[in-house]
Amino acid sequence: MKTVENLLEIVKLAVKEAERAGAKETEAFASWNRNVEVEISQGQIAKSSITVDQGIGIRVIIDKRIGFAYTNSFNEKTVKETALKAVKSAKANKPDKNWKELPSPKPLPTVEEVFDNKIVEMSVEDVVKIALRMLDAATSYDKRVIPFMGSSSTIHVKEAIANSQGIEGFDEGTAIVSYLATIARDPPHVSPWCAEFDANRILKIDPEWVGKEAARLAIESLKGEKVEKGEYPVIFMQDALFSLWTYTLIPAVRSDYIQRDRSALKGKIGQQVASELLTILDDGTYKGGLKTSKFDGEGVPRQKTPIIEKGILKGYLYNNYTAKKENKESTGNADRSESYGVVRSSYALTPTVAPSNFFVKPGTISSDGMISEIKEGFLVKDVQGAHSSNPESGELSVVATPCWKIENGEIAYAAKGVMIVGNMYDMIKNVTAVANNLRKYDYLITPWIRIDNVKIVTK
C-alpha cells in the first residue's frame, strides 16, 4: 500500500486505472491544501488550527454516461478503488445526449502574483502577530468596540489535473487573509455587525487598516436614525455589490442558466443592458486576483472574457460542457469550489460554471468625489437578505446595513431600517458613476458604483 505524494503522478495513475476498468473518457482532479488559521473570538486570540485537506475526484464517461467518485486518501489502493467506483457510477447513470467530449490540451497562460513562498514559510507565530496587530488597531480605536470575531490565516494550495485527451496540469497558489467583525455597544445602542478584511495572494497585507476600519464602521453606525422613504441616489460599496450580484447578475451571465432559460439576459448579446459607464470582464489571469489560476476546474486555460462593454452585453461564462452544447469554446470558467472564498477547489465536486475574477473597469472619480456629488442619498456598505433575491427576474428586496445617509455632499449619519427594493437589471441601467477605488472582494474586483433612483422603503 503505497501513498503517492506527487499530485500529478496521482491524477495520471487515476486516469490509467479508470481506463483499465473500462472508462472511455476520464478526468482526474486532485487538490491539496494547508490552512493555518488564528481565530479571534470576543476580543482575544483563543483558537488556532492547522487543517490539511487533500483528495482526488475522478470523472468517468462511458457512452455519454457520466460517473464520479472521490476519496480523501492518496493511498494507491484507495485511488484504484475510487476509479472503479467512478466507472460503476457511470454505468449506472443514464446517457446525456448533450455530452460531447472532455477538453483537449491548450497552452496555459502565465499568471503573476499568485504564489509567494514567504507565505508558505510563515511560522504560526507570524500568523498570530498579524491577528494581534489587527486586534490592537481595533481596540485602541474606541473602547465601545467589541472585536467579536475574526481571523488571520494563510492558505497554500496545490492542484493537479489530467484527462484522457492529454491534458496534464499542475498549479500552486497561496493567499493570506486577515478579517475582523465588530460591533459597538453603548447602551441602549448596539451597532449592526460590521466586518472588514484584507486578502492577498502574496505577503502584502495591512492588518492595522482592517482593525481600524472594522472599529470605525461599528462606531459610525452605532446610533442609527430612521429615514424617509423615497427614491434616492445610492453608492454601493464592494461588499454590497458582491452580495447583490452573487444572486442576480452572476447567475444571469452563466451559460448553464442561459441554456435552461433561467436568465433575464438570455438572447440579449449585442444589446444595451446596462449604463454606458459599466464595463465588465471575467479575467482569470488578473495579476494577484483572488481567483487567478493557470487553468480552470477542467484544465482549460484561464482567459479574459468580455461580459459587458460600455453597457452592451458581450458574452456569457462557459465551461466545457455548456460550451460544447453550443459548439463553442469553453471560456475557462469550470468551477469546483465549494463556496465563495479564496482560491480553493474541492476534489469532491464536479465542475459547474462560475466567474473567475469578475472585473469592473474603474472610472476616474474618487470615492470622496462620489459622495460630494450627492445632495441627498445613501452610502451602503453591505446588504442583508440578498440570497432571497429572485435570480431570474432580478427582483430584490434587501436591508442595507451598515448604511449612512448622505446630505449635501457629506456623510450625515447612520441610517437604520433601510430596505432597498427593486430590480437589478433596471438598477444597472441607472448607474451614473463608477469610482476609481478598485478592490478585490472574493471573485469580484470592483470600485464603488453609484446608482440613481433606487427605491428605499422604511418602517
Next chain:
Amino acid sequence: MGLMKDELMSIIDYGQKSGASYVEVRAQNISKTIISTKDGKVEVVTEGLEKGAGIRVLVNGAWGFATVGSLDASSLKKAVEDAVKMAKVASGKVRMPVTLFDVKPVEDIVKIKPDIDPRDVSIDEKMDTVLRIDKTVFSYDKRVKSCTISYADITGVQYFANSDGTYIEQDKLYVWSRIFASAREGDIFASGREEIGSTKGFGIWEKETPEKLGEKLGERIKLQLKAKPPKGGGFPAVLGPEIVGVFAHEAFGHLAEADLTFAGSVILDKLGRQVASEHVTIIDDGTVEGGFGSFKYDDEGVPAQKTVLIKDGVVISLMFDREYAAKFEAFRRKIPEDVRDLFEIKPTGNARAEDFRVPPLIRMRNTYIAPRDHSFEELIEDIDFGYYIVSFRGGQANLDGTFQVGVQEAYEIVKGEVGEPVRNMSISGNTLETLLKVDAVGKDFSLIAGRCGKGQTAFTGDGGPHLRVREILIGGAR
C-alpha cells in the same frame, strides 16, 4: 469498542504528555452518495469516501486544532503534535483562559436502526426517486421551465474520545433532498424551493412521496405566476409553521447561541427578562424523534437535550457548549438577582461540527415555537386586511436583532379569510419587537428539515404552529 478505542486513547495520552490539559479526538469514516439532476437529466452520481480525524487540545487556556485525512497511528500522532503546537503559540496571548464546564464522562455505542438503510438501496432506485419529483413538477404546469434537484445520503460512524474519559461510537445517517424549480410567463418569473431530510433513513420517501413533494412545489410556483405584489408597510400577519420556524431559528435562535450572545447580541442585557409576548415559548430540542436536527451526543460528547430558551416570553436559557457554559457561569453575578435562579447555565448538547475537518461550534438542533390553543380560523377571523405567510426563500438576521426573510409563498387575508396569492414579498424588522407583537399562537405543529450555515453547515429542523403578529414590516420588489 476495540481497536479504535485503544488507538484514540493512546493519542489522547500522547497529547496530554505533550502538555495539553484537555485532548479530544473526533474520527469519522463516512460514505456519501450524491445525485444531482437538472430538468429530468441526471447530471452526475457521486460516490464519496471520507475518512479522517480532527484533534482539539487545550494548552494553558488556548485552543489548538489540527486535522488529518487518515486514521493511521502515525498521522494521528503528527496531528496531535500540530494541535499542541498551535495551542502553545496562542496560549501566551490569552487574556481570558478557556475553561470547560464539567460534564459526566460517558461511554456508549449508539447504533441507528434505519427504517430503510440507504446503503441497501440501489443507485437506480435513488435516481428514479429523484426523477419522479422532476417529472411531477414539470407535468404540474406547462410554464415550469427548470427543475434542479440535489439528493444526498450520508452514512458512517463517528468515534469520539476525550481526556475526561468519554468514549462514544455513534452512527451517522442523513437522507436529504432539495428541489428548486422555476417558471416563467412573459415578464413574470416564479421560483420555489422544497427541502426534506431525515435521520431515520430512506423510508422518508414513503411518507413524503416524490409525487406529493413535486405537486406541492408545482402548486407554489403556479400560484406565484398569478400572484400580485404586496403592499409595503406594517400589517397584521398570520405566519405558517415554516415561517415560524425560520423566525425561531434565524431571527431569534442565533441571538441565543451563547457565543453570539456573549459577543453582544441584544439578548445579553435581557437574560431572565421578558423579551417576547407571554404567548411565546421557544425551544431548541436535540431529542425530537426523527427530527433532522436530532442526535444522541453532540461533538463534545454531551447528551443532546431539550432546551427551553424562552418560556412564556422570558429568556431562561441559552444554547451552550462546554466553553461558553463555563464563561457564563463566571458571568452569572451580572444577571439581575431576582431572575438569577431562573436562568439555567449548563452545556446543552449544542456543540456541533460539520465533519472532522472543523472544530465544533454552538449550533441549533430542532428549533421551534411551542404550540398553544388557537385554531387557524380563530387566528385569521379578526384580521380585516393582512397577510398569511407560508414559505420562505431565505432569511438573515443580525446581532442587533434585525432580520430579513424573503418569502416564496404568501396570501392576502381579507376580512378574516385567506385571499389572493402574493409574490416577491419579504418581511423584516426587529426580532424582539416582533416577538412582543405575537398575540395568538395556534395548536397545530410541524417541523421542517433545513440546513444552517455559520461557517459550517449543520442539519437542523425548524418549525412550530401557526401564529399571529399584530404588525410586521412587509416589503416587496416593484
